[in-house]
Amino acid sequence: MKKHNCLLLLALSILFAFSACKKSDDDLRLQASNAKSNLALKADSSHLPFTVVTIAGDPIQTGFQDGAGNQARFYYPFGIDVTDDGTIYVADFDNHKLRKITPPNIVSTINIPPSSDGQSFLFPEYVRRSSDGTLNILTQSGTRRVWILKPDGSLVTPLPPSPYGSTWAFYSGLQKDPFGDFLWFSQIYYRASSTVTVPTSLKKFYIDANGRIGTNAFYPPRDSLSLPERTGDYSITNFYCSYNGVKYIVINNNHIYKLTPAGVFTQIYRDLKFTHIFSLTGSKDSRVLYVADNGAIKSIVNGKLQFLVGPQKYDVTAVDGVGSSANVYALYMVLSKDEGTLYFSDHSTIRKLLLR
Numbered sequence: 001m002k003k004h005n006c007l008l009l010l011a012l013s014i015l016f017a018f019s020a021c022k023k024s025d026d027d028l029r030l031q032a033s034n035a036k037s038n039l040a041l042k043a044d045s046s047h048l049p050f051t052v053v054t055i056a057g058d059p060i061q062t063g064f065q066d067g068a069g070n071q072a073r074f075y076y077p078f079g080i081d082v083t084d085d086g087t088i089y090v091a092d093f094d095n096h097k098l099r100k101i102t103p104p105n106i107v108s109t110i111n112i113p114p115s116s117d118g119q120s121f122l123f124p125e126y127v128r129r130s131s132d133g134t135l136n137i138l139t140q141s142g143t144r145r146v147w148i149l150k151p152d153g154s155l156v157t158p159l160p161p162s163p164y165g166s167t168w169a170f171y172s173g174l175q176k177d178p179f180g181d182f183l184w185f186s187q188i189y190y191r192a193s194s195t196v197t198v199p200t201s202l203k204k205f206y207i208d209a210n211g212r213i214g215t216n217a218f219y220p221p222r223d224s225l226s227l228p229e230r231t232g233d234y235s236i237t238n239f240y241c242s243y244n245g246v247k248y249i250v251i252n253n254n255h256i257y258k259l260t261p262a263g264v265f266t267q268i269y270r271d272l273k274f275t276h277i278f279s280l281t282g283s284k285d286s287r288v289l290y291v292a293d294n295g296a297i298k299s300i301v302n303g304k305l306q307f308l309v310g311p312q313k314y315d316v317t318a319v320d321g322v323g324s325s326a327n328v329y330a331l332y333m334v335l336s337k338d339e340g341t342l343y344f345s346d347h348s349t350i351r352k353l354l355l356r
Contacts, residue, residue, distance in 0.1 A: 047322075047354055048322045049322075049354065049355060049356050050308050050309060050322055050323045050326075050353065050354070050355065051320070051321070051322050051326075051353070051354045052309055052320045052321060052322075052326035052328055052351055052352070052353050052354075053320055053351065053352050053354065054070070054320055054349050054350075054351045055069070055088070055101060055105050055343075055349075055350045055351060055352055056068075056069055056070070056072045056074075056101055056105050056107050056349065056350045057070065057072055057073060057074045057077070057107075057348050057349035057350055058070055058072075058073060058348060058349065059319070059346075059347070059348060059349055060348075061073060061348065062074065062075045062076065062094075062347075062348045063075060064092075064095045064097065066099075066107050066108050066109055067106075067107055068104075068105060068106050068107070069105045072107035073348070074090070074092050074095065074099065074348050074349065074350070075092060075093070075094035075095040075348070076092075076093045076094040076347060076348065077090045077091065077092045077093065077099070077331075077345045077348070077349075077350060078091050078093045078124075078125045078126070078331055078332055078345055079091040079124070079125050079126035079127050079138075079174065079332045079345070080127070080332055080333075080334055080343055080344070080345050080350065081127050081128050081129050081334055082334050082336060082343050083129060084337050085103075086102075086103050087100065087101065087102050087103075088100070088101040088343060088350060089101075089110075089127045089129055089135065090127070090345065090350060091124035091125055091126060091127045091137060092124070093123055093124060093125060094123075096120070096121055096122050096123060096124070097109050097110075097112075097121075097124075098110045098112055098121075098124060098127060098135065098137060098149075101350060110135070110149070112137075112147060112149060112155070113153075113155055115144045115147075115155065115157040116155075116157065117144070119142045119143065119144045119157070120142070121137075121139065121147060122139055122140075122141040122142055123139050123140045123141040124137050124138070124139045124147075125138055125139065125140050125171070126138040126171065126173065126174035126185075126332075127174070128174050128175070128176055128183055130181060130183075131181050132151060132181075133150075133151035134148060134149065134150055134151060135148070135149040136148055136174065136183055136205065137149070138171040138174050138185060140170060140171070143159070144157040144159070145160065145169055145171065146158050146159075146160065146213045156207075158207050158211055158212055158213040159211065159212050159213070160187070160212060160213060160214065169187060170187065170188050171185055171186065171187055171188070172186045172187070172188045172235065172236055172237050172238060173185060173186040173236070173237075173238045173239050173279075174205070175239060175240060175241045176241065177241050178241060178242070178243045178284075179245065182204065182205060182206065183204075183205035184202060184203065184204055184205060184239070184241060184247070185202075185203055185205050185213075185214070186200070186201070186202050186203070186236040186237075186238070186239055186249075187200060187201050187202075187203065187214070187236070188200055188235040188236060188237065199219050200219070200220065200234065200235040200236045201217045201218060201219050201236070202217070202218040202220075202236060202239060202247065202249065202259075203215060203216060203217045203218075204216040218259065220234070220236065220249065220251065220257070220265060221265060222234070224257075224265050224266065224267075225251065225255075225257075225267075226255065226267055226270070234251055234252055235251070235252060236249055236250065236251060237250050237251065237252060237253045237277070238250040238253075238277060238278065238279055238280060239280075240279075240280045240281050240282060240289075242282055242286045243284045243285070243286060244286045245260070245261040246258050246259065246260055246261070246286065247259040248268075248280060248282070248289065249265075250277045250280065253274075253275075253276045253277050254273075254274040254275060254276065254277060255267060255274075256268055256269050256272075256274075256277075256280075269300060269303065269305075271303075272300070272303075272305050274291070274293045274294075275293055275294035276293065276294045277291055277292065277293050278292045278293070278330065278331045278332060279291075279292045279330075279331065279332045279333045280292070280333070281333050281334060281335045281342075282335070283335070283339055284339065287301065287302075288300070288301050290308075290333060290335065290342060292330040292331060292332070292333050292344065294311055295310050295311030295312055295328065295329035295330060296308075296309065296310035296311040296328075296330070297309050297310055297328065297330045297333070297342065297344070297353060307324075308323070308353065309323060309324070309326045309328050309330075309353060310326070310327070310328040310329065310330060311328065311329060312327040312328055312329040312346075320351075328344075328346055328351065328353075329346050329347055330344040330345075330346060331344065331345045331346065331347075332344065332345050339355070340354065340355055340356050341353065341354055341355065342355060
């Protein structure tokens with residue numbers, strides 16, 4: 001009996017020891033797993049300045065598909081806007097759609113109904129969201145090229161200001177004014193007929209008493225332009241409304257001018273060379289201007305030009321990375337509220353450049 005009790009005690013001791021060892025091993029595995037997870041989180045949350053990260057879309061495949069991150073598909077997304085909570089709106093040009101990206105990078109499609117006269121929503125290029133949730137979109141097809149979608153789902157499609165026929169109205173920019181809850185848009189140079197020439201202009205995005213969009217027009221004076229614009233046609237091809245009241249205006253894709261609140265219009269950065277400026281934006285203190293030029297993202301600080309990322313090498317698939325190691329072809333950009341991130345469209349993807 002005593003021998004049997006001894007054997008029982010020995011067996012229980014071994015069992016407890018094994019259990020203790022197993023529990024210790026499980027604890028170690030759990031600690032190791034937690035440490036690995038924490039390391040991964042730390043790696044994800046830390047980055048070097050000028051890191052490019054793809055938010056949504058596939059760099060190789062175009063198409064139309066909602067979904068998370070790289071499961072989504074775009075077909076040449078162009079204009080974008082971002083709200084304070086990180087929601088991104090995208091004018092998906094060749095899909096004829098308005099897309100929405102909500103954290104964590106979930107892509108969905110916003111329904112845009114036909115206009116009151118039955119026209120479809122085609123080739124959207126610019127989008128800006130007002131503070132009340134109204135979505136303002138400029139398209140490049142049809143007689144109804146301004147689409148204003150209210151938060152209640154109602155749609156307004158005003159005609160352009162030109163009396164020469166709305167089919168000739170082409171737009172080249174849509175920007176928020178930091179001094180009020182309204183927008184400005186630019187209209188490129190065009191010929192309304194063989195005899196009538198309508199000059200390029202910058203206009204307030206406001207519907208007048210006649211139901212047409214565009215007031216407070218500014219027409220760049222030809223005698224203020226440098227050659228070769230003075231000898232030929234010229235257009236406002238993009239612009240940016242800064243926080244100091246200055247509007248930075250791009251003429252013919254490669255010359256930057258500024259329009260002061262007092263109405264003075266002059267060329268700046270004359271010694272800097274640009275190839276094709278798609279878009280530009282800047283910091284609130286106006287010390288830094290960001291330019292998407294021929295695919296590359298550059299900054300201008302104290303009159304000096306610096307390459308941040310890009311342009312993309314055509315023989316290499318677009319990949320994320322830091323600085324020159326990132327392959328990008330930036331089109332339209334928007335700066336986050338904290339000025340730490342530049343969001344931009346890139347052919348079939350939406351990406352971001354982490355500035356710090």
